[in-house]
Amino acid sequence: MEFPEDFLRREEVFAFWPWDQSHFSALKLPIAYSSGPLLYPPPVPFLNASQVARFEGAVACGDLDSYRSSEGGAWAGRGLGWAGRCTLPGNQVAREPAHTLGTDTGHRGAAAVETAGRPAMVARRFRFLQKLSLPGQGHRYEALERDEEEALIEEQLGEKAVDKEKAVTALPPKEACKCHNEDLARAFCVDLDKGLSEFSVTQRRQVHGWNEFIADNAEPVWKKYLDQFKNPLILLLLGSALVSVLTQEYEDAVSIALAVLIVVTVAFVQEYRSEKSLEELTKLVPPECNCIRDGKLQRMLARDLVPGDIVALSIGDRIPADIRLTEVTDLLVDESSFTGEAEPCSKTDAPLADSGDLSTLSNIVFMGTLVQCGKGQGVVIGTGERSQFGEVFRMMQAEETPKTPLQKSMDQLGKQLTLFSFGIIGLLVLLGWVQGKPLLSMFTIGVSLAVAAIPEGLPIVVTVTLVLGVLRMAKKRVMVKKLPIVETLGCCDVICSDKTGTLTANKMTVTQLVTSDGLQAQVSGVGYNGAGAVRLLPTKEVVKGFASVSVGRLVEAGCVANNAVVGKNSVMGQPTEGALLALAMKMDLSHVKDLYVRREEIPFSSEQKWMAVRCSLKNEDGDDVYFMKGALEEVVRCCSLYNHGGLSLPLTPQQEAFWRQEERRMGALGLRVLGLASGPELGRLTFLGLVGIIDPPRAGVKEAIRLLSAAGVSVKMVTGDALETAMAIGRNIGLCDERPKAMSGEEVEGAEQGELAACVEQVSVFYRAGPKHKVKIIKALQESGAVVAMTGDGVNDAVALKSADIGVAMGQTGTDVSKEAADMVLVDDDFSAIMDAVEEGKGIFHNIKNFVRFQLSTSIAALSLITLSTVCDLPSPLNAMQILWVNIIMDGPPAQSLGVEPVDRDALGQPPRRVQDTILSRVLVLRVLMSAATILSGTLFIFWKEIPEDKASTPRTTTMTFTCFVFFDLFNALSCRSQTKLIFELGFLRNRMFLYSVLGSILGQLAVIYVPPLQKVFQTEGLGALDLLLLTGLASSVFISSELLKLCERHCSRAAALPCQGAAGPARRPQP
CATH class of the missing domain: 3.40.50.1000 (HAD superfamily/HAD-like)
Structure with a gap:
């Protein structure tokens, strides 16, 4: 017989008494066919040998061994009122306890059954609507019913336990600080001595996750590379390259595309390397912590913690999560990375009556802070992003990085150049229409000129300039x-x-001393080392050891009443105590601590505000000595004497008033003031003086x-x-x-x-x-x-x-x-170092402006020259190869070298530029137009002078015009090295790259004129010495006029500054 698959696995099974076929029809249970009858005494008349109600357990009562089926057994399974192993021909029944038959009682269990090699029939839950009375089986049913109820209760408790664990939530610090230990144990369902079980940890982790932070998905490398193309100027250049392809000017398209590729690659590589360097800088070993689970102290990764875990803390531990302390012994925690407080915070395990600022929660320690001294234990109240560290992390993730002023300036320049390009195209089309020339031809010329006008070298110069600035900053x-x-x-x-x-140095340091008898001393040196000296005032005499008994005894007390350990310019323990040890090192008294054997310590508490140790000298018989340090008021309360040059004198109100006055004076300077004393017993101590400590x-x-x-x-x-x-x-x-x-x-x-x-x-x-x-x-x-x-x-x-x-x-x-x-x-x-960065920033922007001024003035002059010749129906002053050579100079080494001009040392003294100021400022545009007009005028003069009467272009005409324009270009580059300083103030050798590039360009130009193979390519001819002198003198006019303009501007600015000489300071911002 084949059993349907859904017959073999069911969750709910029902049985009814008395048997009535209507029950089955009412339940709409499917019918399974069998080769044998359902066994049940007395016989069930409404079920024949070929059909069985769709149950997942045998409906059989009594001893199944006494019954046999006619055909070898229709099926066998977990019987009702049946116990032990039962065997029927053709059937194997697993050994399982019988289920009790109770009204509305839920039963749980499974019967593993094999019938003719078929899979086991399994029923997991049985429900009976009426108890069946089976003679002689009552005692067995009662026992089984108890077992089943216990199993059911265990199941229900298990489900409740899961729900209970998953309901545990993180507790905000301002609420946790008010809880008593019993409240914490109840809130987190944890035994404070044994910790959580693995079952609890597993369930809680499903809700709270790991104790770590999930950053935004890092961008893939290819996307970071493509992001470099979002610069408007880069997009404009790509558009220019596309236009060049459409107009079949493939050389321009290749050069522009190559320039863009270089720019984006250099920028990408630099940023990628910086990010990788930072990753190396911030790599840390995964933090571990000591956690109590299942009653055992375990060392585990901090990421495994969940709310409710019990964490043990000791000196040097990094706090792995937000923790509410339940046990504390002299615990001091450095929270400077979280709250900004330089002084370690003393912690307690007592509940707080009121929750103030986070920095005042003395029974809470926060993730990422450091245990400086003592030990403690507490309950984890917040992990991962539910900790205070996580709140900062979420806020940081939500913040968007603003665009830099340079990016905004470059965006603005891209828009301005785009408008300029469209202006050229529109102007030429309009002129062509007025002159009756073909509009398509004029449009093509306009597009070509617009593409040529866009400074494709600008992104390269900006990138190179920034990279050099980054490299200088790295040094x-x-x-x-x-x-x-x-x-x-x-x-x-x-x-x-x-x-x-x-x-500040984040190293607590003693800077002042006042002894009990009125001596004052100044302490130099910063850090936990012996560098520095103690000088008596006003003589500035350096004291060492016990040369001054009063100073020596004061320093000795601070060294002995101390639990810190000083390493290589670092301290393990409380920084204030580290400062006292450093003071002892400066006085050559750091060894005095080893002369004593500590017998007892009375730790510091926020209530008593002092700590003391009871010691005795090694290898000597004598009375024990107490050394105390703490708040002046509390220390003086334990004193009856004060030290005066080595003698103990009775303490007087006048002396107390003097010390309190000194405390107020030192406190006004931001110093933390400690009083120190020593003596045979508390209450009869000798006051030794005050020390002032600060993070300098x-x-x-x-x-x-x-x-x-x-x-x-x-x-x-x-x-x-x-x-x-x-x-x-x-x-x-x-x-x-x-x-x-x-x-x-x-x-x-x-x-x-x-x-x-x-x-x-x-x-x-x-x-x-x-x-x-x-x-x-x-x-x-x-x-x-x-x-x-x-x-x-x-x-x-x-x-x-x-x-x-x-x-x-x-x-x-x-x-x-x-x-x-x-x-x-x-x-x-x-x-x-921020000063150097500010200086670099100002210098870089000036270099970028210098390059823009040079390239735009040269481009405008070249475009104007070609445009005028086109409009006036004159032959082109320059042929295609000559224009290419000029373009190389405009975008090549002379232009690029302007971007690497060393930063002007006077840049730091200049006020910051306004964010609204664009690269193309009004002053810069005027300078560009003046230089362009000078270049254009001089070149047109030579062109007009050399052109024959028939207006035909000759090799001499183009050579003179070409060389004149190149010389103008180089002199213009010389004047663009600075917007304010004269060339003699800058120095010719300061920018060697510029010097080499200009000399190379001159030699290249001479080669184009005089080398025969190049003469054929560029269609030039040799020029005489007088011609070169004429061109040099004429081209220098752009340099001379620029230098005169700088002198004029300097004179005007000085004249304007005279009425303001009594002003309070420099202008905050430069005027536009």
């Missing part, structure tokens, strides 16, 4: 990711800079800000630090004047965008600023018309780096996400 340890960014800094007028790690400004920052300000570039500090610290650093680096204006992050957030745009220019310092505040500040500055650069190194800077016109990241201290978001990277974290 200065500045990595540029995209070519146009170099020039953008030339029009940057606002730099918003993060404080920690950018303007980087070397060269103050001078860089001064030079940038003189160049019209405003520098603003945007930091997460408190107002006092930010203002102190601002004053130290010359950022704040006598009455600086500061603005908090809350004020920024509360201000309307329009209001903010009106006031941000006057603000020097933004404090307590988070990622959203930084972006809002940048957008407000951009709305006011500023070109904004943003420097930063932390996660909290990434979004602002991307939204700024120029994002500048730090190469050494910068996080991966900040480098990815930035447009350029300062490899050595040297802020002063």
